[in-house]
Amino acid sequence: MNAVLTWLFGRLPIGWLQLSHSRTRLFAAVAGVAFANLLVFMQLGIMGALNSSTVAPYSLLNADIILSSQEGNTLTDSGNIARAYMFQALGVPGVAAGTPLYIGNLPLSVADGSSISLLSFGLDVTQTGFVAASIAPEMGRLAIENAVLLDKDTRGMPADALASLATGGRFTFEANGKTLNAVGSMAVGGGFLADGMMVTSDQSFLRFFPSRNSGAPDQILLRVADGIAPDVVVERLRAVLPPENVKVQTVAKARAADLAFMATERPTGIIFGFGVFMGILVGLVIVYQVLSTDVADHLREYATFKAMGYDQPFFLGIVFEEALILAVLGFVPGLIVSIGLYTALNAVTGLPVAMVASRAVLVFVGTLVACSASGAIATRRLAAADPADLF
């Protein structure tokens, strides 16, 4: 280790020698950095779960453009839009197909007496091109009255019955005075929006929600003709449809807008965003404490080096070396414990909390930068003082 580092730095690996000199202090420093990592990972994980449950319903759809009511907030929190706009849109050059999407929250009581809600999509079962490939083959079965596809992770449903759906099992349950027939399952991975999701035919949907009418769906899905950019068609649609009533967006834009809305205009999003902010802040304070304590502990020794003719870049080199070592040694346990806690949280709450590579890289780079900056700030005292005052 020493020989490698000596060759690498062209000097003795003082940062490493210093850190490894006292095992207990090294352990405390690494634990501090690991804890800072854990804190940030947990906050980002919860924020990430909110984001993925916001966009999870999009994973069931396959469309290019979405028409919504101007009163709506997100895909699943929308006002109604007149179906007539779909026919108008179909007349616009470049629009190849369209279908209405009905959305509702269906409350039901489950075995243990508690009540849950199912986020329900009602779709024309013949329009299989508008749903994700994973459920397109199942759409035909929904033509039967009151048949539904259920999210396999729905909370409150008998787990073995849900599991049996994938292997041809069937079961029925009551909601809103109707008997629903679960004929298949799907994986959505929702979480914050509802206890589970179901997809059914537009006909069944209107039976489950008697107050809704077929002329006023929640969203209108459009597909563009091959070889034409959705953005171009969006512009054409905006020119035709009344902007005060109809919001025209590509699906990608709608997804992004939903994420922004949930993060900035809903209490959960704001609270979780604040949690991320606090996590990063506390993490920074911990990392700064670790590095500045280390520099303070070695100030006398650094002052001696300064007296021998070492300059500020040399000391920065030492603290960057320490920053790198602590960032790596702290990141590994921080990451492992975080993945463990993500798994536990997911098992307990059913929220889609999971580690993603980009988040891990982001947190590592952030830790490295925070460690380096903290060390650099801590060495400023050394730069300002006369060596004789530090002995």
Next chain:
Amino acid sequence: MADNQITHPIKVQGLNHFFGTGEARKQAIWDLNLTIKRGSLTILMGPSGSGKTTVLTLMGCLRNVQEGRVGLLGHELHGASEAQLVQLRRRLGFIFQAHNLHESLTATQNVLMALQVHGRGNAAKQQVAARHILGLLGLADRADYLPQNLSGGQKQRVAIARALVSNPEVIFADEPTAALDKESGRVVVEMLKKLGQARGTTTVMVTHDNRIMDLADRIITLEEGRVVQDTAP
């Protein structure tokens, strides 16, 4: 380098130094004038608090000069830039009142630090030089020990080896023999004196040790920040 022709590496004129600010401001050095010849061994004496360490650190680029002139190796220290100070410090050897070794480096590694400050260099040669000087100071069998496993006297000798290894032009020593027994204390000072005669190394040393006064070329006594006696035994 033209500096080799310098006959007086240290020239101090009208040096005043103050500690503290406002009410607590206190003058520690009063109008000090001093010129020290190349290759000489000068001893600074005086009671505790008389300003010996202060003068030594002012001349050795370890403290900013506030008032007066301090010429070191042909460079004025008053108002010198940090970069100039860094360059000058590399030409000095300092032995501190406290040994000030780096706790996580072995004796040899501590000595190597004084060589590596001059650049990457030849690692094998540096090792040889570091172990050689430790050997001269009787530490051959302690070369790979950490400071925590050395006695006070051994640590002090490592610090001396570190100050001498890079052949400094001026050596400042603050009670270098305090932690040593009579025998090894004298050996160290004799080494410094021989360096002066052989290479023209100038040494300024603070000491209370009466047993080594006979080795000095010049003895300066300070009291309350002023020179009260200046003799050549």
